[in-house]
Amino acid sequence: MTPDQQRSALVQRADAIFRDQSLAAVGEWKARTGGLAVGFLPIYVPRELLHAQGVLPVGLMGGRPDLEIIKGDAYYQSYICHLPRSTIELGLNGSYDALDGIVFPAICDVIRNLSGMWQMLFPRVLVHYLDVPQNFDPAIGGAFYRRDLEGLAEALAARGARRLTDDNLRQSIALYNEDRRLVRELYALRRREPWKVPTAELYVVLRAGLLLPVEESTPLFAEYLALAAADASRRPQDQARVLVAGSFCEQPPLGLIKTLERAGCYIVDDDFVQVHRFLRSDIPTDGDPLQRLVEAFLTDAVASPTRYIGDGVKGADLERRLAESGAEGVLFCAPSFCDPALLDQPMAARAAERAGIPWTAFKYAENSAQFQVIREQAGTFADSIKLWSGA
Amino acid sequence: MSPAPTTPTPAQKDSSQVRQKEMIARHFDRLADAPGTGARSAYTFVPGNLTELLLSFDVLPVLPEINALQSAMRGKTAEYIAMAEKLGHSEDVCTYVKSDVGMMKSGNVGPTGQRLPSPDLLLLSYTGCFTFMKWFELLREEYHCPVAMLHVPYQADGRITDAMRAYVVEQLRTEVIPKLEAITGRAYDEDRLKALLAQSARAEDDLVWVLQSARHVPSPIDAYFGAVYYVGPIFSAFRGTEDAVHYYRELREEIEERIRLGKGPVTPDGEMDRERFRVVVEGPPNWTSFRQFWKMFADEGAVAVASTYSKVGGVYDLGFRHDPDHPLETLAEYCLGCYTNLNLPTRIDLLTRYLSEYLADGFLINSVKSCNSFSAGQLHILREVEARSGRPGGFIESDLVDPRYFSAANIKNRLESYFQMLDQKRLGAAS
Ligand code: SF4
Ligand code: SF4
Numbered sequence: 142m143t144p145d146q147q148r149s150a151l152v153q154r155a156d157a158i159f160r161d162q163s164l165a166a167v168g169e170w171k172a173r174t175g176g177l178a179v180g181f182l183p184i185y186v187p188r189e190l191l192h193a194q195g196v197l198p199v200g201l202m203g204g205r206p207d208l209e210i211i212k213g214d215a216y217y218q219s220y221i222c223h224l225p226r227s228t229i230e231l232g233l234n235g236s237y238d239a240l241d242g243i244v245f246p247a248i249c250d251v252i253r254n255l256s257g258m259w260q261m262l263f264p265r266v267l268v269h270y271l272d273v274p275q276n277f278d279p280a281i282g283g284a285f286y287r288r289d290l291e292g293l294a295e296a297l298a299a300r301g302a303r304r305l306t307d308d309n310l311r312q313s314i315a316l317y318n319e320d321r322r323l324v325r326e327l328y329a330l331r332r333r334e335p336w337k338v339p340t341a342e343l344y345v346v347l348r349a350g351l352l353l354p355v356e357e358s359t360p361l362f363a364e365y366l367a368l369a370a371a372d373a374s375r376r377p378q379d380q381a382r383v384l385v386a387g388s389f390c391e392q393p394p395l396g397l398i399k400t401l402e403r404a405g406c407y408i409v410d411d412d413f414v415q416v417h418r419f420l421r422s423d424i425p426t427d428g429d430p431l432q433r434l435v436e437a438f439l440t441d442a443v444a445s446p447t448r449y450i451g452d453g454v455k456g457a458d459l460e461r462r463l464a465e466s467g468a469e470g471v472l473f474c475a476p477s478f479c480d481p482a483l484l485d486q487p488m489a490a491r492a493a494e495r496a497g498i499p500w501t502a503f504k505y506a507e508n509s510a511q512f513q514v515i516r517e518q519a520g521t522f523a524d525s526i527k528l529w530s531g532a
Numbered sequence: 533m534s535p536a537p538t539t540p541t542p543a544q545k546d547s548s549q550v551r552q553k554e555m556i557a558r559h560f561d562r563l564a565d566a567p568g569t570g571a572r573s574a575y576t577f578v579p580g581n582l583t584e585l586l587l588s589f590d591v592l593p594v595l596p597e598i599n600a601l602q603s604a605m606r607g608k609t610a611e612y613i614a615m616a617e618k619l620g621h622s623e624d625v626c627t628y629v630k631s632d633v634g635m636m637k638s639g640n641v642g643p644t645g646q647r648l649p650s651p652d653l654l655l656l657s658y659t660g661c662f663t664f665m666k667w668f669e670l671l672r673e674e675y676h677c678p679v680a681m682l683h684v685p686y687q688a689d690g691r692i693t694d695a696m697r698a699y700v701v702e703q704l705r706t707e708v709i710p711k712l713e714a715i716t717g718r719a720y721d722e723d724r725l726k727a728l729l730a731q732s733a734r735a736e737d738d739l740v741w742v743l744q745s746a747r748h749v750p751s752p753i754d755a756y757f758g759a760v761y762y763v764g765p766i767f768s769a770f771r772g773t774e775d776a777v778h779y780y781r782e783l784r785e786e787i788e789e790r791i792r793l794g795k796g797p798v799t800p801d802g803e804m805d806r807e808r809f810r811v812v813v814e815g816p817p818n819w820t821s822f823r824q825f826w827k828m829f830a831d832e833g834a835v836a837v838a839s840t841y842s843k844v845g846g847v848y849d850l851g852f853r854h855d856p857d858h859p860l861e862t863l864a865e866y867c868l869g870c871y872t873n874l875n876l877p878t879r880i881d882l883l884t885r886y887l888s889e890y891l892a893d894g895f896l897i898n899s900v901k902s903c904n905s906f907s908a909g910q911l912h913i914l915r916e917v918e919a920r921s922g923r924p925g926g927f928i929e930s931d932l933v934d935p936r937y938f939s940a941a942n943i944k945n946r947l948e949s950y951f952q953m954l955d956q957k958r959l960g961a962a963s
Contacts, residue, residue: 215911216909216911216912217908217911218899218901218907218910218911218929220624220901220907221904221907221908225908245688247686248662249662249904250661250662250663250904250905250908251904251908253662253686253688253905254875254876254904254905254908254909255908255909256688256875257688257875257876257877257878257879257909258876258909258912260875260876260877261876261877261880261912261916270686270688270689272685272686272688274683274699275658275665275681275683276681276683276699276703276707278706280702281699281702281703281706282683282699284699284702285685285695285696285698285699288695289695446666447662449656449658449665449669449681449683450669451679451681455669455672455673475622477624478624478904479624480624480625480626480662480663480666480904481662481666483622483624483625484621484622484625484626484629484663484666484667484670485666485669486620486622487619487620487621487670488669488670488673490620491673504622504624
């Protein structure tokens with residue numbers, strides 16, 4: 142096989158994993174290992190902790206556009222985002238039967254309330270609300286978060302997972318450091334040579350990585366990185382470099398990402414599947430490993446709209462990302478009715494303006510099927526950037 | 533969310549109403565005079581408010597949620613919201629935020645027509661709602677004043693743990709109190725705080741008595757529309773004050789008298805003479821058409837005998853009282869216990885309990901577009917409460933302060949059919 146064929150075979154493999162909403166890969170892993178599998182909703186959970194207890198962390202990000210919502214709509218009014226209804230649908234239709242529990246991170250009121258619904262609808266599985274701190278003092282928010290993680294570890298052990306030990310946790314941290322390092326490299330390659338790493342492809346690989354054990358996601362990322370970097374057949378085109386912001390929870394349909402690329406955009410930074418990049422750097426593997434996880438969350442996480450930016454300057458992180466990625470424009474691309482993304486947007490837009498970067502905004506739902514309007518909007522935006530940069 | 537309109541709607545004015553009006557007028561006078569007197573003010577939220585702590589520093593509380601609902605009652609919010617949307621705020625987000633932004637951009641004139649001072653502190657009590665955080669991030673960009681963040685964990689498993697309490701207390705000690713000391717130049721005075729908390733508990737006793745008076749048949753109060761006036765002082769700037777103690781004592785006496793006379797609640801059209809339906813209501817009211825909405829109930833002889841909205845600033849009827857002997861711990865406990873900080877199973881239990889304790893015929897959910905904290909999960913609540921209580925639920929949709937989402941004809945139709953259904957059920961049961 143040529144490198145090009147190898148790459149497309151890899152992407153196809155990833156796509157098959159990503160497409161399978163019934164989590165067959167998870168079922169197979171459980172059959173093979175006898176371990177527990179625990180899902181988690183966006184954006185971030187410390188997967189190292191689960192892994193160290195022999196638990197497979199499974200990233201859940203709602204439903205794909207082809208998921209038929211039969212029961213989920215009966216749980217949500219029209220003015221609530223789409224992710225919780227597809228999540229309920231997948232729970233009720235048995236797709237999540239392989240999961241022994243779900244962790245609901247505290248990122249918004251919808252996910253928060255969904256945790257209570259899950260307790261009632263699926264009383265046999267573990268429901269853990271990960272109440273991440275908004276106080277970043279290690280002695281206060283850190284202590285609270287540590288207690289929360291210890292509670293999660295105890296709850297997992299009570300369900301049959303092995304007990305958390307420092308050694309195991311250190312090993313898991315090292316594995317996830319490598320996993321995240323490769324994703325950082327992929328993003329760096331895309332920044333340098335975006336034509337080599339089309340986002341529609343990268344996205345599928347990252348989504349597959351959510352469903353695989355880290356022992357398999359890391360080689361997948363490494364292989365994709367090597368193949369993408371080596372591919373000389375893909376040549377630069379006259380596209381506008383854009384940063385896509387706001388899609389950190391409910392994900393846009395793959396068709397929308399393709400649409401943006403076809404409309405003349407190189408996506409050089411984004412918020413998609415953010416768990417892979419939620420921490421910016423490696424977690425040290427020395428010292429007390431649980432404390433290292435806590436510290437990483439407190440001091441090294443991205444400035445997500447779901448996180449209180451205390452003394453820092455709101456929007457400074459976006460400005461930094463714009464500078465680092467060399468983006469020439471921002472596409473604010475948020476799910477309809479997504480409070481954290483949409484409430485943040487006016488502040489983020491001001492940050493883009495401070496940086497002298499043009500922006501445009503549109504919304505989607507994970508099941509959107511028509512992209513014509515967005516295609517035109519993104520196309521016009523990309524054209525105006527190219528015109529400007531060429532002037 | 534958050535109750536407390538300042539203009540009593542009912543035609544007859546009891547002396548408690550007159551008192552409340554005077555309290556509010558004095559408060560807004562103090563706020564208007566603040567630039568001259570040098571009084572400090574803090575903007576903060578109703579759920580998880582720390583009024584006693586603010587008052588112990590002589591800091592005047594300003595509650596943007598209440599300003600927003602007041603603006604709605606004065607017909608201002610359409611314009612404010614349009615202004616905010618023009619500035620880039622999404623049509624999808626909470627309209628309290630947009631109304632507040634619009635009000636600020638229009639000169640920050642408050643409900644009494646007086647200008648509100650800019651905040652010396654944004655006291656971001658993150659209790660029961662994620663939007664609060666974004667709201668004050670937005671305001672911080674405008675006011676450039678310090679923010680004290682108080683993160684209150686969620687009662688995800690239906691209980692308050694020691695770790696949660698300790699987390700909140702530590703933040704009070706290290707974040708909130710030092711910032712109050714900094715803006716006032718005064719030291720934290722625990723004795724003063726304790727004295728205020730003792731007064732809170734007295735007022736809370738009487739408030740609970742008032743709300744529970746709706747167990748009488750006929751109910752002497754409306755515990756949803758009427759209750760927004762009753763909870764006003766305690767949910768806003770007055771908890772802990774002597775004024776609040778007097779207000780609730782007086783209110784209680786007035787209601788005792790109503791019970792003695794066998795009177796029903798006061799409605800926008802005067803006293804209700806025949807109570808036909810007793811309902812429990814979940815969710816905040818609509819404020820842009822508040823009287824019209826209330827009348828839709830009153831015209832049918834429907835009385836709200838219990839509501840969850842009257843618990844957003846504290847679920848006192850479950851037994852919590854501020855405890856002056858443990859001042860910071862009690863404030864923490866208070867913040868943790870507000871209604872929207874309760875998980876869905878607890879909310880369902882509470883509603884089911886209200887239905888039986890208040891001898892209600894059924895329950896209604898007013899689901900507001902603005903508020904994911906309240907609304908996400910309400911259809912599940914509807915089915916669960918129906919199943920557990922065996923009593924029918926109704927579901928209506930509107931918004932808090934955006935008049936575009938109050939469709940009067942639609943809501944009236946739904947309510948009429950709901951009450952008809954209750955009637956038929958009753959006839960069926962009697963035959
Ligand atoms: S899409 Fe936004 S509002 Fe919906 S669950 Fe995710 S973060 Fe919450
Ligand atoms: S979302 Fe709900 S609780 Fe939060 S500020 Fe708006 S109305 Fe209040």
